[in-house]
Amino acid sequence: MAAAPPRELYIAPFHRLEAGLGGLLRRMEEGDPFRPRRVVVISNLVRDRLQERLGRGGAFAGVDFLTPRDLAARIAGPRLGREGLQPLPAGAGAALASRLLRESRPRLRRLQPPPGVPGYDEALHASLADLREAGLTAGDLRRFRSKEADAVQRVREIALLLAGCEGRLAKLGLYDEPGLLRAACEEAEASPPGVPTVLYGFADLNSLQRRLLGACFEGAASAALVPAEEGAPACAFAKPMIAWLRSRGFADREAAAGVARPFAGAGRALFGAGEAAELPGGALRVVSA
DSSP: OOOOOOEEEEEEOHHHHHHHHHHHHHHHHTTOTTOOEEEEESOHHHHHHHHHHHHTTOOOOSEEEEOHHHHHHHHHHHHHHHTTOEEOOTTHHHHHHHHHHHHHGGGOSSOOOOTTOTTHHHHHHHHHHHHHHTTOOHHHHHTOOOSOHHHHHHHHHHHHHHHHHHHHHHHHTEEOHHHHHHHHHHHHHHSOOOOOEEEESOSOOOHHHHHHHHHHTTTSOEEEEEEOOTTOGGGGGGHHHHHHHHHTTOEEEOOOOOOOOTTHHHHHHHHOSSSOOOOOTTSOOOOOO
């Protein structure tokens, strides 16, 4: 029986993660410099930074830098296109939410838009997207129980709007980002891509992103590079992400040393796990918060 592909976990500040990425991608070549590899990044800005950094260390072939949305489109986009579905146009989410509110107004008691308050449509669209990315359905919300009648009514109205949103998207032949992610999860779970994957720069993922990445980790070498320092109070928000990765078999590895940074002392004082470093008077000034 063949050994399972390695899963490596690196927890360190960004400058140390950057320093080790090139060597990690080289090891994933396994003798084939053109072997496809994926680096899933938190933003296009991080993608540009890493590409520039890798370019200074030599040539790389076969490496794609993708955000979670890019990855989902790569996996599920072709099938959705064959089914005649189209992505929701930019800005159309708020318009869809506005229409839902108008159509549902007679059935809404607690979630009526406040008169004269702008932005309610955008807020509703974002909230429904958050619920769907968390893996919740209208049926899940309808099963909510509480002794507080007001809370139950609010959740039932959210369920009504959530069902209306998904129904309207289906009727129009459109999909939004949560729909794209869910379709990609189904594709990747049915047929894991088998492409070595590096998860870079994430301290948290929503439920659909975790589901998608979990499927992509199957059948190929994978690594997660988490920007944090364990034990540091400022990095406590990363604990659930780190625990999830370890539960999926990722083994801790020591990150590269990196290079000295101009503000290393200030960084240790603000974010370090140990005793706060002493800074000379006037060395640190907060100019914005």
